[in-house]
Amino acid sequence: MQRPIYMDHHATTPVEPRVLAAMLPYFTDVFGNAASKDHDFGYQASQAVERARAQVAALINARPDEIIFTSGATEANNLALFGVAERYADKGDHIITCVTEHKAVLDAAKRLEYLGKRVTYLRVDQYGCIDLDEVRAAITPKTILISIMAANNEIGTLAPLADIGRIAREHGVLFHTDATQAAGYIPIDVHQQQIDLLSLSAHKMYGPKGIGALYVRRSNPRVRLAPMIYGGGHERGLRSGTLNVPGIVGFGMAAEIARREMATLAPQYRAWTTRLFAGLQERIEGVALNGHPTERLPHNLNVYIPQIESRAFIAGLHDLAIATGSACTSASVEPSHVIMALGFGEERAHGSLRFGVGRTNTSDQIEVAISIVAERVAKLRALLAR
Template sequence: MTLALPIYLDYNATTPVDPRVFEAMSPYFTRVFGNAASRTHAFGREAEAAVLHARNQVAGLLNAEQDERHGAREIIWTSGATEANNLAIKGVADACREKGRHLITQTTEHKAVLDPCKRLAEQGWDVTVLPVDRAGRVSARQVADAIRADTVLVSIMYANNEVGTVQPIREIGAICKERGVIFHTDATQAIGKLPIDVQADGIDLLSLSAHKLYGPKGVGALYVRKKNPRVRLTPLFDGGAHERGFRSGTLNVPGIVGLGLACELAAHELVNERLRLSALRDRLQSSLTHRVGPVVVNGDERNRLPHVANLSFPGLDGTSLLNTLDDVAVSSGSACTSASLAASHVLMAMGLGDDLAHTAIRFSLGRFTTLEEIDYVVQKFAAVVPRLRNEHGADCGTCEPRSDLRTVS
């Protein structure tokens, strides 16, 4: 069988819509087009029933409370994870400002968490940004030590988008419970990849996005705990009081139907996909190490998303590498968040020098990745990397691997 090129290994950036999801969404653009808030007629009620079903599908994946009659009320629809993070962070900060004005987060969060925190800091909130270790992890002890009497929110991501490092969420959740602080997690990259349980993990607020989960772009959700404790939030915008007043605006019914089914499929396929993808990822990492070494693994190999490998190729010019790999779609350690060539803030926070950060490549595998694709990518790297290393010059001092980082070769 011939391989379809280019090969997509950038599933953390976005995923294709699963054909089953696409099919399920389709009637909601045309035949079932009603406004889910129009309860006075059948068009609206049919749309509302689909939204209700989707709420339970999303809740099912998180072990949030489901409700056959009303749909899981702890699920608030948003336009994606950026909005969900903003709503969680700014919403809690504002609603709890009488209690205190202190928030805790950590350095390798996505900008969709760091920037709302920065905005609040400009407005007078005190924000503690915890450092991470070389693997990109914070410890529950760091969080415990940072909590003060005026702390209103801890926001720590479930798993990192660039290196795949998974944080000790359950331990952090337990500490937040013990100390009476609301716990938010940005689970955009972990959802559907790892089993997540908002009850066992002690999570009060959780952000997710459909387009990282084989659903459509422009739709996501925020899980908002309703009891033990009941989380209070000030909405970002005012209007028709949809979503229990947390998020006004006419619902994106086709998108919500897509997100619901995407969650249900992920729940069914999680166990097998986790094994399949980690086997493919391990094959990619070890083959590259053997055939292309030296290779530096960035992230935490014991606590890592199953489908992610972030690898640095010391002695290379990262830009030339990406330019040469025209039939492999991956992300680089620079330019991850913008068109700029600044090194990734995640890799810098983990203590990588500019050299390793600039030669880092993120491989993120997904539902449609095959063994043949992985072997092709390895072959391609094996052909290209030694040539580029020679061209770049063995005497490139700035590109030496650092001795304090784990080098696999």
């Protein structure tokens, strides 16, 4: 069995071989600039980009011309928040989001506050769920945007997208969702769920790093954005810069594979995370689930293990790659803002582990992971008891 075992698929995923194969010609043979369509080199590159745009759009039931390629979900989130705040400044200055969002939304929201906008940060309950009545109550005549993530990157809790979409639409407010962790794992339909803006990242779905997209609704309503990056007017003027053609091609292939294989992979992932939790519960006293028991990502498991300090715990695990919380904030030793928001206190935030299963795993690895974690907990607890 391959060691170490990788179970951190929320941080990133390896590029799938079919994705890599699709990308390779675009580094060498078909290297044209997709904006230089006067010759065949550029024309072929631009054709490949448009095919990928359609593949990405299909994953969320959008139109190809509603997909704006970005460098990833961080940029897509920033474009959504800053783009709406600037473009709709004459309509209002208020944004609603949630305390458990990814930093790419929270820090953008904080910056908007600094620039004079107003932001409401909705609280969550012990499962990480927002209260729809609080969403309704937070809306004012000056509200221009609701930004709520589709699935939490730490605890996997899913948001009721269709309900939020309906509330936003009823009040004439735009609805953005950061679907970085959800897309390719659970079905998303921007029409049925009335989503106006949606952020995606290729490297969370077995595509390459450094490429993502923002879906921007073009009708009912037509969403307008101010760009953040100015230049040659690429991507309908919303995101200038020479397109990352190999990255886009890889993203397209990753989205297509995810769309086709989601229905078979998701139950497999669900079975693994269910077994992982049951196995940990059998062997470790006091293990508790973080996040919602059923409304959660199939491939996520986040548990609290009393008496462990998760950073030190993980540092001592040589055969298993898991996480304490969000990789993007792992530079800080602050307790996870997501687990803190659940209201159980600092000890729980410092004693939680995140598992993210994926294509690289096998059923045998799930059993080995249970043993690795259980044995280390037993060892640490024995030391504490001395």
